[in-house]
Amino acid sequence: MTAAGRYIIDSDVLITAKNLYYAFDICPGFWESLIHHHREGRLFSIDRVRSELLAGRKTEDLVRWVGNDLPGAFFLEVDTDAVTGAYTEVMLWVQRHPDYFDFAKAKFATGADGWLVAYARVHDGIVVTNEQPAPQSRREIKLPDVCDQFGVKRENTFSMLRALGVRFHWTGGS
Numbered sequence: 768m769t770a771a772g773r774y775i776i777d778s779d780v781l782i783t784a785k786n787l788y789y790a791f792d793i794c795p796g797f798w799e800s801l802i803h804h805h806r807e808g809r810l811f812s813i814d815r816v817r818s819e820l821l822a823g824r825k826t827e828d829l830v831r832w833v834g835n836d837l838p839g840a841f842f843l844e845v846d847t848d849a850v851t852g853a854y855t856e857v858m859l860w861v862q863r864h865p866d867y868f869d870f871a872k873a874k875f876a877t878g879a880d881g882w883l884v885a886y887a888r889v890h891d892g893i894v895v896t897n898e899q900p901a902p903q904s905r906r907e908i909k910l911p912d913v914c915d916q917f918g919v920k921r922e923n924t925f926s927m928l929r930a931l932g933v934r935f936h937w938t939g940g941s
Contacts, residue, residue: 774804774931775887776812777896777910778819778879780924785829796935798832804931805841813886815879817842845882853885853917860916861908868905875908884913893920895927 789797804810820833845854861867861875875881887894900911914921922930 773808773890773892774810774895774922774927775883775892776801776810776816777883777894777898778812778816779897780895781820781829781833783897784924791828791832794935797933798836800928800931800933802837802841804933805838809931810927811841811843813845813879813882814842815845815882819879843886845886847889849889850882850885853888854881857881857884857888857913857917861913864908866903866905867908871904871906871908880908880910880913883910884917884919887914887919888917893922893927895922895924897923 784797785791788794791798801810817833821830845851858876858881861872861881864872867875883894883896886892894910894914896910898910900915901907901909902912902915904912911921913919
């Protein structure tokens with residue numbers, strides 16, 4: 768399976784949803800919709816995001832959901848020659864960017880963001896992130912800015928949900 772025209776989710780989408788507005792006990796429909804749209808071939812992430820999520824002890828219910836409920840195929844492998852080549856281009860751009868502080872470059876190199884951009888670029892995917900662009904930032908390298916630099920489409924959680932036609936309905940209760 769490739770990502771052509773499909774959504775590729777960043778870890779912040781899941782972490783923010785779990786912590787703020789789509790907690791598992793408040794909106795199980797959000798989590799069910801992710802699995803549904805993955806099975807329809809429209810939504811997934813990459814193995815590097817899975818690693819970030821499973822390393823997070825602060826979000827234990829999210830870790831359980833990733834480990835127990837998500838199909839293994841949700842997280843695509845990025846270790847292909849084409850993606851590795853694109854990742855190298857992303858990292859060279861980051862390292863050569865004169866405005867970013869060295870600690871920002873080092874932090875970016877250890878995360879999944881560069882891999883998300885590379886994968887989406889190679890497979891014509893749409894990166895889904897809640898990060899906001901900050902092109903003047905020196906302390907942080909923002910995923911939207913890297914997407915823009917490499918011509919990778921990006922959306923936030925809510926525009927993705929709208930495009931997928933996701934609707935949450937209250938089913939009553941006390």
